Amino acid sequence: MKKLLASIGIVAAAGILLTACTGTGQENAGTVDKKTDLTYAVVTHSGPGDAFWDRVKSGAEQAGKDYGAKINYNSDPDPAKQSQLIDNAVAQKVDGIVVSMANPDGVEASVKKAVAAGIPVVTINSGIERSKEFGAITHVGQSETVAGEEVGKKLKEEGWKNALCVIQEAGNVGLEERCKATASTFGGTLANLQVDGTNDADVKATIKSKLQADPTIDGVLTLGGQYAIDAVGAVDESGSKAKVATFDLSEDVVSNIESGKIVFAVDQQPYVQGFLGVTALYLKSINGNDIGGGQPVYSGPAFVTKENAAQVAKFAKQGTR
């Protein structure tokens, strides 16, 4: 039995050691000052290692730092697991929850439960249509429909006729919606192309083979910054004349816009979503404010073109745009 206890001790010690390395332990637990004791959970539907969501996280964490609040960022693309993460936050009795709702039905029960438990909820990014119904204070994000329609119009202006819409995550409702909304105002043909977003080499190869198979394709629309870079590579290698445009930004996307390889990017400004999401909760905590007045707060779309790319480049470099 002694040995069992000893081994438990070993596991415990190992865990503590690991935490010590991250430097995010609970050193501030037990402080009296209410303002520095706030904890907010940010639960998104991101998969691991996604550049866009890293900006949301940065924004949320910056806000947390500025306001002296602790931010717990968690994510899972599976709605059932995302629900569990929300339940988890409720069980921890956090002071507020920021949640992105790619599949509102999937997290409905958990969000409503959080609201019922008296925890303020702000929705960000997706789920704008259901945010109010679920009892969230407000929604910070862009309407995928509005953004998609704007992109469609812009592509039409650019003179695209036969384009690809590259979907990097099978089954992501938001992405499907972007393509659909773009197609609605585009006028030309917009064919969806499924790729495996966790494997950039594969994304590039898939786009390349599609371009080679159909030389009439004159444009590639990607739905994430990193995939625009894959598309640029694929266009180069296939010798196709197709142009590239994309949703969402990254440092590389901006430099490609400057050099003319990407026509434009539509930026929904993820940093804003994370920052404003936490801000809305903070205002609720310290002053009981409900911002937005029952309406969503739009974080975009902001178009980045050759004209304004230079000024965006600086922030993209920091990983905040």
Add this chain to the structure above:
Amino acid sequence: MSTEAPAAAPQTPTASAVPLIEARDIGKRYGSVRALGGVSTVVKAGEVTCVLGDNGAGKSTFIKILAGSHQQSDGELLIDGTPTHFSSPRAALDAGIATVYQDLAVVPLMPVWRNFFLGSEPTTGAGPFRKLDVKQMKATTFTELDNMGIRLRDVDQPIGTLSGGERQCVAIARAVYFGARVLILDEPTAALGVKQSGVVLRYIARARDRGLGVVFITHNPHHAYPIGDRFMLLQRGESLGTFPKSEISLEELTGMMAGGAELETLAHELARSGGSAAEVARELRAEVDALPTDTASAQSPAESPAAAAASAEPDAR
């Protein structure tokens, strides 16, 4: 020395008129390849029929036909006088023919009692609540093995921890318990040392005395001769004939085994040339005599370290 007619078996007065198994000119082809041909023999209650042959002589093909794993393509297989083709091992089992394979058909990680009843588990209760009769299974396993002279400390131990001889005996005890009339033993002594082989031979005798017909497959005439009532020799898929014990001596049997005749010719040739070659010839002759015993005492890979470790423990009797 002549092949035995089915009628000539006067040394066993208890044998019934109809043999349990009679093979008439049985053969097996795989496509155009002839694996076995012209095999005729009988198996009678209370007698041991030995099948002798070197590796690749066709012994395993023959027993697979008897055990129902394969079907003969030529000749007739008579069970209790009725021509039969077994469709599956199950069909052979149902006809009372139980086979103890070289790998013993035991599952090493499973407890002895589960192995003992594997495939024929007794149950109690009805419908969805039908469950294994664990108590009876354990008790029966213990008693049956005890009858065979194996006293296990714990029938719950994995069978892989028993010694090779003990596992062999569990397999035999299992076949006897489940009402086998014919017991086919595939090389039961091949992986065993001298002492363990003796133990197994005793169990074969015990099974025979209970009135079972035994088919004992081996390449060792020294193991076969003391216990066998008749001997069938196989060489390269052909039968060399079946001989009652009265018509064949151990020396003749050994000589006919495993290319023994060819080795002898070679020994003669070498002896004539004299000198160092005569030395080789003497060794060769010694080898001819000792050949099966040597192979028998060699440890086969089947004897795992664990089993060896287990057999190092004080013997269970």
Add this chain to the structure above:
Amino acid sequence: MTTTDLVTVANRRSLDRSRLKRLFTRPEIGALVAAIAVLVFFSVYTGQFFSLPGAGVWLESASTFGIMAVAVALLMIGGEFDLSSGVMTGFTALIVGVLTTHYGLNIWVAVVIALIVALGVGALNGYLVMKTGLPSFIVTLGTFFVLAGIDLALTKVITGQVSIQGMTQVPLYDSIQPVFGSSVEIGGGNFYVSVLWWVAVTVVATWVLLRTRAGNWIFAVGGAQTAARQIGVPVLKTKIGLFMTTAGAGWLVGMISLFRTSTVQANTGVGQEFIYIICAVVGGCLLTGGFGSAIGAALGALIYGMTFQGITFAQWDTNWLRTFLGAMLLGAVFLNHWVRIRAGGGSR
């Protein structure tokens, strides 16, 4: 099976006489000790982990993994893998979703149809594995990709979307939802019915494994398939039954997930199959078959669920989540292994 396995098992069994010692030779004992260690660690380290609200969260998280892990453990004891088990959870839920929201079929009928289709796919898996003699790893990898493709393509073609929406508006939804997706509140914690399913599946699987003929056959076909066949065990029937069980468990988890969230996405369950295998192995199953336990697999899932949610409770930087998860699981497996060796050799 390797010699080492046998030696380990042999050591564990040797010279054990007392009841306590015998308890320590069970395959799940290591997992039990590891589960207690994880529970104690997070309970001490975080405030809310060891509370009713906290337990509700990690039990729910463990439950769906647990149901699958138990079925997968049976299959692994029987010597096979099923890589299509993860995608099966999404596949069955999508069948129900499409049939009800798009074709307006009665929801109870749709749920039964999904079960029948799942069992059919399971039987096909088993039949292909047994008839071709190919490793189940390859055959079920094929089924996995086929199903994943169908999930995406058919859902999109039929509904024009990649996820099922509007399930709650389906007639009779409220009559079936409680069966799979309801929860009760106890002391501020939400306990989902999936936890009961998990316990029930574990109990039934343990009963089957240890006290029925089928259980004997499962151990036999996994431990020594040729021997089992020679002795008259219906190998084909047993293995096909096992694949059908895994598929059936996939259906159950699919329903739980569907009625818990009232939606299902085309990519649901993809990649989960390895977690089930991991839980079964943490719970004491040998990758080579013939040895393991259902309770162990359930405990393996509990360890996974507690660790997964515990890391969130501990508020560690979740960029490191997978690293923590991996380290904790390794720790649990080492502890498990250590206990098994200790328990076996302790009497020497």
